[in-house]
Amino acid sequence: MNTVAAKVQQGGGAEGQAAEEWRRPDGRAADELRPLRLEVGVLENAEGSAYGEQGRGKILVAVYGPTEVHPRHMEHVDRLTMLCRYHMAPFSTEERRRPQPTRRDIELSKVIREALEAAVLTERFPRSMLKIFIEVLEAAGGTRCLGITLASLALANAGIPMRDLVVGCAAGKYKGRIVLDLSEEEDKEGEADMAVAIMPSLNRIVLLQMDGELTREEFFQALDLAIEGCRRIHKMQVEAIKRKLQEGLALTPPTEEKE
Numbered sequence: 001m002n003t004v005a006a007k008v009q010q011g012g013g014a015e016g017q018a019a020e021e022w023r024r025p026d027g028r029a030a031d032e033l034r035p036l037r038l039e040v041g042v043l044e045n046a047e048g049s050a051y052g053e054q055g056r057g058k059i060l061v062a063v064y065g066p067t068e069v070h071p072r073h074m075e076h077v078d079r080l081t082m083l084c085r086y087h088m089a090p091f092s093t094e095e096r097r098r099p100q101p102t103r104r105d106i107e108l109s110k111v112i113r114e115a116l117e118a119a120v121l122t123e124r125f126p127r128s129m130l131k132i133f134i135e136v137l138e139a140a141g142g143t144r145c146l147g148i149t150l151a152s153l154a155l156a157n158a159g160i161p162m163r164d165l166v167v168g169c170a171a172g173k174y175k176g177r178i179v180l181d182l183s184e185e186e187d188k189e190g191e192a193d194m195a196v197a198i199m200p201s202l203n204r205i206v207l208l209q210m211d212g213e214l215t216r217e218e219f220f221q222a223l224d225l226a227i228e229g230c231r232r233i234h235k236m237q238v239e240a241i242k243r244k245l246q247e248g249l250a251l252t253p254p255t256e257e258k259e
């Protein structure tokens with residue numbers, strides 16, 4: 001086991017709380033991810049798409065474009081204009097939500113777009129526009145991170161050239177201990193929640209947000225743990241892309257040999 005996970009499992013960061021009393025609501029180990037499922041290419045009409053489940057959370061992402069830029073004033077002569085819409089469906093939360101975007105939706109759309117823009121080779125598509133739709137079908141904590149992970153899969157599925165995939169994972173503090181991938185319950189009851197997204201091959205952080213309070217040591221422990229979570233999810237992203245490619249190959253009829 002690597003040092004970050006070992007430290008977290010031993011209860012690094014606990015504030016005088018007996019390890020045996022401490023338990024996560026869903027019984028996970030401190031460094032354990034919720035069950036995660038990633039699927040690429042789930043919609044016929046979108047250029048690229050991806051669907052994912054993380055614990056109870058469910059998100060669908062679709063990518064349209066590149067197309068001409070509308071409205072015209074959003075056009076860049078030297079690069080792609082990227083639009084991103086993070087949206088929680090009215091039925092995605094316990095209490096029905098209004099369908100109109102909230103301040104939070106607008107903020108998340110912006111930070112997710114910026115994280116993805118770091119990876120996309122935008123200079124390859126001057127005077128063009130790409131739209132990314134992130135539809136949260138069921139919210140259960142960590143939706144910005146799963147949204148980013150799926151959006152980068154949908155971009156790959158659409159054939160958009162990227163420097164690297166982008167993958168997100170949260171870590172935080174729940175009842176005195178640093179934990180990976182907080183559920184909604186842990187997010188609400190916990191002391192801190194940190195969302196991180198990285199480009200795993202280039203080793204670059206493209207999103208870092210935090211709610212709550214951590215000591216300096218806890219901050220770096222949570223950051224290391226979130227990055228480790230990203231690396232585990234990245235392996236699943238690659239597997240999901242491979243599965244889709246193999247599916248495509250299986251559907252392609254064998255070419256007849258010419259005499």
Ligand code: ADP
Nearest residue numbers: 093094097139140141142143144145184187193
């Ligand atoms: P993230 O989903 O990226 O963790 P937040 O920390 O803002 O973002 O939200 C944590 C969780 O709280 C969400 O995943 C969702 O389950 C819940 N939540 C957020 N906003 C609302 C809302 N307006 N109504 C009901 N639940 C919400």
